[in-house]
Amino acid sequence: MxxxxxxxxxxxxxxxxxxxxxxxxxxxxxxxxxxxxxxxxxxxxxxxxxxxxxxxxxxxxxxxxxxxxxxxxxxxxxxxxxxxxxxxxxxxxxxxxxxxxxxxxxxxxxxxxxxxxxxxxxxxxxxxxxxxxxxxxxxxxxxxxxxxxxxxxxxxxxxxxxxxxxxxxxxxxxxxxxxxxxxxxxxxxxxxxxxxxxxxxxRGSLGCNLRVLGKQGHVAYPHKADNPIHRLAPALAELVATEWDQGNAQFPPTSFQVSNLHGGTGANNVIPGEADLIFNFRYCTESTADELKARVFAVLDHHGLRYDAQWWHTGExxxxxxxxxxxxxxxxxxxxxxxxxxxxxxxxxxxxxxxxxxxxxxxxxxxxxxxxxxxxxxxxxxxxxxxxxxxxxxxxxxxxxx
Ligand SMILES: [Zn+2]
CATH class of the missing domain: 3.40.630.10 (Zn peptidases)
Structure with a gap:
């Protein structure tokens, strides 16, 4: 014994x-x-x-x-x-x-x-x-x-x-x-x-601080400005509606979640010059971080956005x-x-x-x-x-x- x-x-x-x-x-x-x-x-x-x-x-x-x-x-x-x-x-x-x-x-x-x-x-x-x-x-x-x-x-x-x-x-x-x-x-x-x-x-975790760039101006003269919120909105709708993968027997499907959205100067008559978005993927083994990034960029580019993306990847x-x-x-x-x-x-x-x-x-x-x-x-x-x-x-x- x-x-x-x-x-x-x-x-x-x-x-x-x-x-x-x-x-x-x-x-x-x-x-x-x-x-x-x-x-x-x-x-x-x-x-x-x-x-x-x-x-x-x-x-x-x-x-x-x-x-x-x-x-x-x-x-x-x-x-x-x-x-x-x-x-x-x-x-x-x-x-x-x-x-x-x-x-x-x-x-x-x-x-x-x-x-x-x-x-x-x-x-x-x-x-x-x-x-x-x-x-x-x-x-x-x-x-x-x-x-x-x-x-x-x-x-x-x-x-x-x-x-x-x-x-x-x-x-x-x-x-x-x-x-x-x-x-x-x-x-x-x-x-x-x-x-x-x-x-x-x-699951893996991939996040992004996204800044959408526009041009500040007066709301009464939109043709002299470029509204980043208006540009972001349809792109964001597409990102939210996207099925990134279907998961598998061990994992649920990859999820995309927005945690922060900010735009505007506080004034009610100013088109802002930029809009900021923070989002996070909790992703399964059916996707990779590089694939997810490429697919996000494709959506942003398809909608003609100018942007700066800072990614953070805390786990495969x-x-x-x-x-x-x-x-x-x-x-x-x-x-x-x-x-x-x-x-x-x-x-x-x-x-x-x-x-x-x-x-x-x-x-x-x-x-x-x-x-x-x-x-x-x-x-x-x-x-x-x-x-x-x-x-x-x-x-x-x-x-x-x-
Ligand atoms: Zn521990």
Whole structure:
């Protein structure tokens, strides 16, 4: 019987009676991480703590810190002659601000257990995920010679600008010609119960600040002016009515939404010289950012607009179709939780958007997400060791050799 299966079969009521049972390593590490006040982009020593544990297992640590962001890339390969496959366990140590402290039932940076639930900032997003991953690898390496390479990619810049964290490390990997086969992101993916959902894709986000240029003048002399609002109106109607794609089995159709529209000087007798529009695409894998841009330009040009367009692209869509990683995740979740996870592609963005373009199959597997970013963020203690068992099961299926 492994330590894990013993821990899982240990009477939970007994476990709940003591805070510091040695059989709850994931709980212990989660608490230690919550106790480090890692407000984004401050790592507050979390990566050092994790790095120490990994180094003891034989991982090689590489610090790719940049612009005040801590980035840890830790790799383990038992046989350098056979480095494939490469699996990355990815996550972030930074947390969002607490909000008003007096609304928390306990100090957000002093982990507290109440009624079988662990409270603290980062409890679900995502210090428990990191702790569960570390402990899973500890158990795996204790009794198994692993195939290929295991890596941890941990950053302190996910909740903030997300410019110098995983995005940067992914760039470094690309420059080195490293193509990961699999990546598991430990974000809180579960909905109502642990393992009921895994995230297998996310939509892309493409936005534009569009300035339509005209010529200012008096409303009584329109022939001496050029009204940008009048020029924009039919083009905008066409953009709104356009079907960009039809989506697919995993994603809804690409959506176009205007968030801001402004024109005019405030005076009621002046034709404005320009009109400003801000719009955003949430797009699926049936379209690309370049295609969408080209189609927008075609509409604007068709209507004879003069304009200046500033685009911002914050994420490519990704979708992991059925492959070895999803099969391993489903099988492991089924074994630990007794259920088949829903494949989900909704929600906001995560660092998975930077890992998928490297060519990896990517899934997000983590605890229940109902309290993330909220007051009294929490995770169920019973879920901690089970989440770790899920990760361990995935690793054994993909990397285990007996
Ligand atoms: Zn997160």
């Amino acid at each position: 492994t330590l894990l299966s013993f821990a899982l079969s240990f009477p939970l009521s007994l476990c709940a009676m003591a805070d510091d049972l040695p059989l709850r390593p994931v709980l212990d590490l989660t608490r230690a991480l919550i106790g480090r006040r890692s407000l984004t982009p401050d790592d507050a020593g979390c990566c050092a703590l994790i790095g120490e544990r990994l180094q003891r297992l034989g991982f090689t640590l590489e610090w790719l810190n940049r612009e005040g962001v801590t980035n840890l890339l830790a790799t383990y390969c038992a046989d350098p002659a056979a480095p494939a496959p490469l699996l990355i366990l990815a996550g972030h140590t930074d947390v969002v601000p607490t909000g008003p402290l007096d609304r928390w039932s306990s100090d957000p940076f002093q982990p507290e257990i109440r009624d079988g639930v662990l409270y603290g900032r980062g409890a679900a997003d995502m210090k428990s995920g990191l702790a569960a991953m570390v402990c899973a690898v500890e158990r795996l390496l204790a009794d198994t010679k692993v195939r290929g390479t295991l890596a941890f990619l941990i950053t302190s810049d996910e909740e903030g600008a997300a410019l110098h964290g995983t995005k940067y490390v992914a760039q470094v990997l690309r420059e080195r010609g490293i193509v990961p086969d699999y990546a598991i992101v430990g974000e809180a993916s579960s909905h109502l119960t642990l393992g009921d959902r895994i995230v297998v894709g996310r 869509p990704f979708l992991t179709r059925h492959g070895a990683l999803i099969a391993a995740a489903e099988s492991s979740i089924n074994e630990v939780c007794g259920l088949s996870p829903e494949h989900f592609t909704g929600g906001g963005t995560s660092d998975a958007r930077f890992l998928a373009p490297l060519g990896a199959e990517v899934v997000e597997i983590g605890p229940i997400n109902d309290s993330i970013h909220k007051i009294d963020e929490h995770v169920r203690i019973d879920d901690l060791e089970r989440l770790s068992a899920i990760y361990e099961g995935v690793l054994r299926r993909l990397h285990g050799t007996r």
